[in-house]
């Protein structure tokens with residue numbers, strides 16, 4: 198029997214990476230070779246072959262440059278949500294700056310798709326203990342769910358819930374959609390996407406999803422277009438970032454296809470009934 202899980206894509210280019218401004222300065226972004234159209238098409242092909250819909254958290258600056266790409270994704274039935282405008286971590290912004298960045302992205306995305314933008318995912322899961330103020334701003338700006346809090350060490354907090362849950366905010370409740378993790382000896386492993394999904398044994402991911410589904414809990418998977426691009430330009434980066442970005446990239450596509458084969462996925466909006 199198949200169960201419904203949630204599939205998400207962070208739609209950004211290969212150089213939209215947090216914490217590497219020394220190596221890929223923001224000012225250089227405009228001059229770098231964009232690879233987003235080709236890599237996203239690859240993902241869209243795989244999704245269409247598997248007859249699967251996903252939520253695309255789209256960076257506003259990318260949508261501004263590639264409106265046709267974003268319109269095409271939306272017209273294919275996928276959900277378009279926001280990944281902010283300028284790819285800044287929430288806790289590096291003031292509340293006012295965050296609100297501006299968020300509204301700018303939502304306006305662009307709604308303009309392109311003609312649809313209401315309901316969800317947000319912060320760059321690098323950056324809504325966490327010091328930046329929870331962002332949740333009220335999301336709600337004030339009309340967002341119905343957030344997917345920015347990772348139940349993981351370093352980039353989040355392992356105490357955060359590992360299944361979809363609702364924040365109680367000043368204006369009512371708002372959904373939080375955390376990425377899939379698996380708990381091994383009290384440590385949550387990041388198996389729902391990124392390097393974790395690429396390098397941990399497939400059977401570990403598969404059994405975590407099955408375990409969740411048996412309890413009626415969806416597993417949330419996330420991917421980035423650059424992970425489907427083994428010819429992605431290589432720039433000098435610290436060892437840890439190189440690992441996070443590049444480890445086992447050649448196997449992403451196969452693993453993604455296998456997940457689509459083994460499980461049923463849908464968008465966040467479909468899953469929570471928006």
Ligand SMILES: [Zn+2]
Pocket residue numbers: 207209213280284319320321
């Ligand atoms: Zn991102």
